[in-house]
Amino acid sequence: MKSLKQFPLKPILFVLFLIFIVISFLIEFAPGVAVGKNFGLFSFQMVKVLPAIFILIGLFDIWVKRETIVKQLGETGGIKSFLWVFILAAPMAGGLLPAIPIAYTLYQKGARLTVVLTFLGAVGVGRIPMILFESTFLGWKFSIIRIIASIPLVVVTGIILGRALEKSDYKLPERD
Amino acid sequence: MGFLYILTVVAVIISLIANRQKTKKAFIVGSKMLWMITPPFISILVSVSILLHLMPNEMIVDYLGDSNSYFGVVVASIIGSITVIPGPIVYPLCGILLEKGVSYSVIAAFSSSLMMVGVLSFPVERAYFGNKFALLRNIVSLFITLVIALIFSLANGRII
Numbered sequence: 001m002k003s004l005k006q007f008p009l010k011p012i013l014f015v016l017f018l019i020f021i022v023i024s025f026l027i028e029f030a031p032g033v034a035v036g037k038n039f040g041l042f043s044f045q046m047v048k049v050l051p052a053i054f055i056l057i058g059l060f061d062i063w064v065k066r067e068t069i070v071k072q073l074g075e076t077g078g079i080k081s082f083l084w085v086f087i088l089a090a091p092m093a094g095g096l097l098p099a100i101p102i103a104y105t106l107y108q109k110g111a112r113l114t115v116v117l118t119f120l121g122a123v124g125v126g127r128i129p130m131i132l133f134e135s136t137f138l139g140w141k142f143s144i145i146r147i148i149a150s151i152p153l154v155v156v157t158g159i160i161l162g163r164a165l166e167k168s169d170y171k172l173p174e175r176d
Numbered sequence: 177m178g179f180l181y182i183l184t185v186v187a188v189i190i191s192l193i194a195n196r197q198k199t200k201k202a203f204i205v206g207s208k209m210l211w212m213i214t215p216p217f218i219s220i221l222v223s224v225s226i227l228l229h230l231m232p233n234e235m236i237v238d239y240l241g242d243s244n245s246y247f248g249v250v251v252a253s254i255i256g257s258i259t260v261i262p263g264p265i266v267y268p269l270c271g272i273l274l275e276k277g278v279s280y281s282v283i284a285a286f287s288s289s290l291m292m293v294g295v296l297s298f299p300v301e302r303a304y305f306g307n308k309f310a311l312l313r314n315i316v317s318l319f320i321t322l323v324i325a326l327i328f329s330l331a332n333g334r335i336i
Contacts (some may be wrong), residue, residue, distance in 0.1 A: 015241060017222050038225035046217065046268055050210060052184040053264075058206025059191050062198050073275055093209070095263065096294045096301075104304045113218060116305075117313060123291030124317065130263040137271030138283065146284060149327045152321045161316055173306045 049136050057093065057129045064091040070105060081115045082155055089122035091129075099123040113170070115161030121154030206241060213264045220265050237277035248282035249325045256289030257318060260296050281329035288324050292317035 010167020021039065023061050069088040085106075092099060111119075126147065135143040191199040228236075240248040261269075270283045292316050294301065301310040 035225050035229045042221050052180050053212040054206040058202035061205050062202040097297045133267035137267040149324050157316045
């Protein structure tokens, strides 16, 4: 969630922005009115859907325990583990960065590089909170097409790249 | 949007029946996340409303619309690869761009590269998994992004 801090808008700037919009409406300053209308429209679109999305994300966070799945993954092998990585990735929030240490934990628990790579891919393509946002703003069809197209790509490239690395006796860097 | 609310209501009811305490916790977690995302959200909305006013619709459609898909896809996947924008901000932004006439393939390239390719997270990935792993995984992810964008450019206007 560190990435959130990359968009700092000082409250004072936002207040100035609002004052600018209000004055624009009062004196009928056309560019200000247009920007204000944009802002109102976009904000309204967000306010309509965000509460529902965040309730769902909250429910997901509480009901799906990551530790159970990681444990499960360490114990299963073969094709089943590819299914488990998608189940593990599904409830994750926060994107690629927090997924990297989790992927490393998987590796430490005995998962193959093919599985680790597929997990990182699954984090990119199959997180439920992101799919909720995606389908809300881009439509269900968009999400379904994208998911159906991405999953095989992620699994196949994960297997090919993972095997190639394992074949070349790839060593991970030493860590304390 | 109707579907989203039906889904939410059903999920909340099931959760309430299963465990009241946990449901309450879920609401707290959800509102905390919403609260955290609000400041960056507002700043994006402000910048987007200004930028989209300065950039006329025709210009957006010309550069990022259907007729110029390949250029748009390349630009979108580069921007998506080198930036980190949280999903709750990316998709609303994509929705706005879509309404302005940006093509599905460009949107797909942008959102997929954001989610899969991480130039900024590369040092972390390299520290855990090594240079070769991180480099190859990111290249492969970029390739996946381009394939997905291609699929959308083939499908454009027909199935969506």
